[in-house]
Structure formats: C-alpha cells, structure tokens
Amino acid sequence: MELSDYIRILRKNWLVILLATILGIGVAAAYSYTRTPMYEASSTVFVSTQTSGTVQELQQGSSFTQSRMTTYANLVTTPVVMNPVIAELGLDTSASGLASVVSGTNTLNTQLITITVTDPDPVLAADVANALGASLTETVEKLETPADSTTSPVRLSRVRDALPPQTPASPNIPLNLALGGLVGLALGIGIAVLRSVLDTRIRTPRDIELVTDTPIIGAIAFDPKAKDRPLIVHDDPASPRAETFRALRTNLQFLDMGGRASFVITSSLPSEGKSTSTINLAIALADAGKRVALIDTDLRKPKVAEYLGIEGGAGLTDVLIGRAQVGDVMLPWGQRSMFVLPAGRIPPNPSELLGSQRMHDLLQSLEKEFDVVLCDAPPLLPVTDAAILAKATSGALVVVAAGRTNRHQLNGALDALSTVGAKVAGVVLSMVPTRGPDSYGYGYGYGYGYGYGHAVERGKAPNQAKTKAKKAAKNDEPRGARRRTSV
Known part of the structure; x- marks a missing residue:
C-alpha cells in the first residue's frame, strides 16, 4: 500500500482509533487510581x-x-x-x-x-x-x-538521612495516562489496518485495479435521493451526478469496439445500479445527438419500463417468439432520438431466448439502425443471461457498486464473461461517495458545479446555461409518450 492508502485508512477509521485511544487512557486511569500509593x-x-x-x-x-x-x-x-x-x-x-x-x-x-x-x-x-x-x-x-x-x-x-516523602513514587499517573493513550492509539491503528486488509469490498478504482486490467470508464456519484429521482440526467440535468453520466458517455465514445456500438450493461449482483446507469447513459447519449436503442434484456426482473413510465406488457419477448415485430413494440421516449424496447412478459426460458439466433439477428438489425444499442441485462453471478447476451454484442460494461461488491464477486463476474468469450469493454464504479476518505474525483465538480462548466463549454453565463437546461427538461414529452419506430 502507498502512503495515500494509509491516510485513507486513518481517515476512514478515525472514530475507531479515537475510541481505542480513549479506552486506553480510561484503562490506565482506572488502574492508576485504584492502586495504593507507594x-x-x-x-x-x-x-x-x-x-x-x-x-x-x-x-x-x-x-x-x-x-x-x-x-x-x-x-x-x-x-x-x-x-x-x-x-x-x-x-x-x-x-x-x-x-x-x-x-x-x-x-x-x-x-x-x-x-x-x-x-x-x-x-x-x-x-x-x-x-x-x-x-x-x-x-x-x-x-x-x-x-x-x-x-x-x-x-x-x-x-x-531519609525523610518522609511528600508525594508518592507510584503510581505515576501522568506517565500511565500517556502510556495508556499510546497503547490505545497503536491498538486503534492496528484494528484500522486489520479491517482494511480483511475488507475485500471494492471502494475505490485502486481496488478494481487489483482484480482486472479492464479500464474504468466511469465513476457515478452516490445520490441519497436516487430512489426518488432515478433518471437524474432527465430530472436534474444540472446536478453533479448527471455530469458523471456525461463523463461516462464521453469515455464510452472513445472505446474502440471494432466499428460496433452495442453494449450489455450488467453487474455482479442485484442492486448495484445497473438499470438506472443504463437508462441515464442512454439519455445522456441521446442528448448528445446519438440515435440510441435501449433494450430491457432482463427477462427475469425487468425495470426499464417502470423507471421510464411506459407500458411494458409487450416487448422483447414478443419479438423473440415471433408474436410481434420490433417496430410495433419499440417506443420513442421524450424529445430525444431515444427508443425503448421493454422486456415484455417474463418467459420461462430467458437464457434460451437471449441466446437464440433471433436475438442475434435483432441486435444486428438494431446496430444498423441506431448509433448505440444498450442492453440492460441481469447480474452475472446469479444467472448466465448477461454472459450469453454479451457474446453477441460488441462488449459488456460491468457496473460495480462501491462499498457493496467485493473483489471475489467482481472476479467471478469477469470470469463468467471470459468463459463464453465475451469482451469486457469497461468497468463502471457506481454509488461512489462524494465526500469522505472513499470519495473519488468529485471535488472539482462539486466545487464549481455542472452549470458553470456547461456554460463555459457553450460560451454562456452560468445562469443562462442553467435556465436553458431547465427549459429543455420542461419541453420533454411525458415519459409514457408512445410512437412507433421505423425499424
């Protein structure tokens, strides 16, 4: 570990170190004041x-x-x-x-x-x-x-001659308190380092680098109000968290995927933020003028239709079994060049459907029609759906929740992809703290705010940029707006 790692450990465990120091002083005081003065x-x-x-x-x-x-x-x-x-x-x-x-x-x-x-x-x-x-x-x-x-x-x-002493020689209370404090401090630091060594949860990009050489293409800021506003790029485009999705969009566009642009977005375990990351990334890409196809390929617990507020009764499942054409069930969303294909009904055989030739042909046709195709897939460790689907796309983006996923789980997810020969395009670190020892790279963004950077980019004053962003959000169509595509 480097010096910065030790500093992070001390900052993160300062309360444990403080309590151990106080405990050491307390034990020394109790010992000193209960001894008979000699x-x-x-x-x-x-x-x-x-x-x-x-x-x-x-x-x-x-x-x-x-x-x-x-x-x-x-x-x-x-x-x-x-x-x-x-x-x-x-x-x-x-x-x-x-x-x-x-x-x-x-x-x-x-x-x-x-x-x-x-x-x-x-x-x-x-x-x-x-x-x-x-x-x-x-x-x-x-x-x-x-x-x-x-x-x-x-x-x-x-x-x-000896004279009766006025002060006791022992216990030496100041010395005992100092020694107790030092012992407690050393014990606290030892506990902090031991906790860090035994804790295999991924918290920083450095932890991901210990597992894989796959590039980290994005770090999504943690938002305590994420459940209330999951579509942050749409609901609050001027927020720092929305800016992290724009940074992810920029990094994604620089990936060399051999001319293809279809991605499976998955994670190791459920509840790591893959669905909200997929949707917000799709909105950010559409805002940049890209034609985006968002497909809900999670045929076990689909969430895309729920988040976007659209009807999801018919969708991908109906297309794969030949019940409907993709143009009949694929819906536009908002005042953007973004089209959504919901999951449809939950089938009894999702892995077989996602690995079928019909799914492969669907992806090829969507890649020709759209600039970017994003597939929201199930997590890798519980089921094999994402690994099967990733082989048919240009690559997989693995979302890792900071402080929740451990290194063994991430390694298992990456092994599942490599086993089927799928390419891992990048890793996205989600739920990254914006403050504290595990924060990563948000000081500048939070200090200046998205509005300022957006205004500088466009050559406008900050207030004008924020006003324009708010107007753009108000002009979006309702989330449930339906329109057939030409696919």
Whole structure:
C-alpha cells in the first residue's frame, strides 16, 4: 500500500482509533487510581577506610573499598542486616518480605550506597531506610574487623538521612495516562489496518485495479435521493451526478469496439445500479445527438419500463417468439432520438431466448439502425443471461457498486464473461461517495458545479446555461409518450 492508502485508512477509521485511544487512557486511569500509593524514602551511606599513612596506603585503602562496594550494597537485603531492623521497629514481616520493598545500590565509581525503601506509609519508609543504614554500618564493621583486632579498617557513615516523602513514587499517573493513550492509539491503528486488509469490498478504482486490467470508464456519484429521482440526467440535468453520466458517455465514445456500438450493461449482483446507469447513459447519449436503442434484456426482473413510465406488457419477448415485430413494440421516449424496447412478459426460458439466433439477428438489425444499442441485462453471478447476451454484442460494461461488491464477486463476474468469450469493454464504479476518505474525483465538480462548466463549454453565463437546461427538461414529452419506430 502507498502512503495515500494509509491516510485513507486513518481517515476512514478515525472514530475507531479515537475510541481505542480513549479506552486506553480510561484503562490506565482506572488502574492508576485504584492502586495504593507507594512512597519511596532513601538514605545514603559513605564507605571509607580508616588509614592514616602514606599516599600509597590511602590509594590501597580506596581500591579496597571500591572492590567491596557491590558486596556491601548486596548486604542491605540480607537477613543479617534486616532482622535487627525488624526487631527494632516491631515490623510485622519477615526478612524476605522486607527485602521485596528494599534495594541497595552503589553509584558507579563512588563510595556511596543508597538504601531505598518503598511503603504505603511515608514515615515508616523513612524510618526503615534510616534503620537499615545504621544496621548496615554495624554489620559491615563487625564483618570487616580482623580476629586479632577490635577495630574495623572499614567505616560506614550516614551522609544523608531519609525523610518522609511528600508525594508518592507510584503510581505515576501522568506517565500511565500517556502510556495508556499510546497503547490505545497503536491498538486503534492496528484494528484500522486489520479491517482494511480483511475488507475485500471494492471502494475505490485502486481496488478494481487489483482484480482486472479492464479500464474504468466511469465513476457515478452516490445520490441519497436516487430512489426518488432515478433518471437524474432527465430530472436534474444540472446536478453533479448527471455530469458523471456525461463523463461516462464521453469515455464510452472513445472505446474502440471494432466499428460496433452495442453494449450489455450488467453487474455482479442485484442492486448495484445497473438499470438506472443504463437508462441515464442512454439519455445522456441521446442528448448528445446519438440515435440510441435501449433494450430491457432482463427477462427475469425487468425495470426499464417502470423507471421510464411506459407500458411494458409487450416487448422483447414478443419479438423473440415471433408474436410481434420490433417496430410495433419499440417506443420513442421524450424529445430525444431515444427508443425503448421493454422486456415484455417474463418467459420461462430467458437464457434460451437471449441466446437464440433471433436475438442475434435483432441486435444486428438494431446496430444498423441506431448509433448505440444498450442492453440492460441481469447480474452475472446469479444467472448466465448477461454472459450469453454479451457474446453477441460488441462488449459488456460491468457496473460495480462501491462499498457493496467485493473483489471475489467482481472476479467471478469477469470470469463468467471470459468463459463464453465475451469482451469486457469497461468497468463502471457506481454509488461512489462524494465526500469522505472513499470519495473519488468529485471535488472539482462539486466545487464549481455542472452549470458553470456547461456554460463555459457553450460560451454562456452560468445562469443562462442553467435556465436553458431547465427549459429543455420542461419541453420533454411525458415519459409514457408512445410512437412507433421505423425499424
């Protein structure tokens, strides 16, 4: 993944990361405030030799004590030093129990031993540290006194007595909160990355590129009001979403399909927006002056007649079984050079009808009569209708719903087309978010709006362009207008 991918993951999962960070801080706070405060008191003992001779003797004495400093520091936690302290202070513990809260350390290259005691009671911690210093002094002098002498060559002196501390040494609340926040942040980022790795849903063009080298010829913006106005190019031609269909129209016209211009528009699964994409693309092509034939080849759940508001009782099925001529059931729509062939009645054998020679001949005759032929077909994974039909056309356009279709489903749909030898002309990414980390290429369109770009293209002011677009929409005939074609 590239840096932009990681940034997108962080933007997309910022709430998870924030909650994990807050949780980490909360756990650290709960731990810190439920711990018993512990106080540390320290006393310091200086170790020297009792010599009063030449410089050489003093150096030898200093080397002697340096070699013993570690041993003296370790004596602090031994029973011989601790038992007198326990007896003196009346502590309710053993030597091993007291040793767990006591430490003796020697700073490198010094003759100082620091005795540190940790206890919930700051006064007791200081008393124990001072008592241990005194006990260590007596013990060392006793151990270092030769058998034939009454004086020890080593002398320990307390140079700093322990005082009751004012603040606890632990828990260190600021440090714990910082560590908890860092752990929570790392956990949140880890969850975000893991979610991204395990999530195989297609959200951006980059996800499609991981599956296929087929060109992405369009990205249709998501519209929360799409159910209320499915024919966005007709209902609101000045909207940014309508402009995405015009961009799709432009890209489609640049495809090299060997002189043919018949396309099957399908998807991997239902509800990916293939029918509305097909109809809006047909309207956009007709607006550009193309003669467009729109055929509803979804003989299982036809939607074209419903969306366009036309009678769909007779249509493609009647033509394929020889009950009607195409010119009798193909209807014009609106003030455009766009003609619609509804699906007709749902047959018991849709796959056989779509793969028949009569269907093949129908497509050839429509390609001669129209500039572009668009076939709205069923999804590829549930049934084979679209794959069979795609082989008889110049290519298939596969609609992929962002955030719904996963890579395995898209790969299966493309395999279904390649198995029958059909050509995939391009992929159309639908329902693309216009804002957020998964948005793709709509900043310019939404910032300037279609009206401005349309006006610049025609050399008119923005308001004039919008007014003309609205008038054109009002002048369209009702959706149910019927007129026979010459086909």
